[in-house]
Amino acid sequence: MLLKLSGEALMGSERFGIQQEVLARIGEEIRQITAAGVQLAIVVGGGNIFRGVALSAQGVDRASADYMGMLATVMNGLAIQNTLEKIGVPVRVQSALRIDQVVEPYIRRRALRHLERGYVVIFVAGTGNPFFSTDTAATLRGLEIGADIVLKATKVDGVYDKDPAKHKDARRFDCITYAEVLEKRLGIMDAASIVLCRDQQLPLRVFNLNSPGALVRAALGEPEGTLVNAGGE
Secondary structure, eight states, rough: OEEEEOOGGGGSSSSSOOOOHHHHHHHHHHHHHHHHTOOOEEOOOOOOOOEEEHHHHTTTTTTHHHHHHHHHHHHHHHHHHHHHHHOOOOOEEEEESOOOSSEEEOOHHHHHHHHHHHHEEEEETSSSTTTTOOOHHHHHHHHTTOOOOEEEEESSSSSSSSSSTTTTTOOOSEEHHHHHHHHHHHHSSSSSHHHHHHHOOOOEEEEESSSTHHHHHHHHHOOOSEEEEEOOO
């Protein structure tokens, strides 16, 4: 499985950075998942530290801003690695940007070998290219490792027809198709990543990471959150 963790998920109640309590809880749920025999890879964002798009809007060259954002994901990846190692979960971090003194370079066959040996593999630095989000990186890496599903961890308990924070009558979907997500512009991931999932028939499950045990339930196949696939069921 491929777990997409946003940088914001690591903030908890903080305004920026990493909340250690949140990191510890995520680490414990990952430990339970791997103990159940699941091969797990993670793509992590960097929005809790730096947002390339936001800086670009202030006049910084977009490519430079995106590279700065990629470095923020490396910091988050190292934090997750440290947490997992402390609780005995074998883990490796692979970067799409070459930082050999800090983490391994991304090499697909090496990543597959790590997963076969029971390691959690954390992919950082997105795709290594500007103008591509970590959502797209998650879909791409999921396809490269042959993941059965992408788990998208968010702050809401699934996909709604409109923003549940603004509309009390918002309706949550148990299942929905890729086409409906694109047509309704639901914004759960960027369009490029949804199209890639659709074209390669890679299922996506959206769930609330802040709900205790939700990650474990989603990883073990329980109907947590919303399933996005070709048939909507």
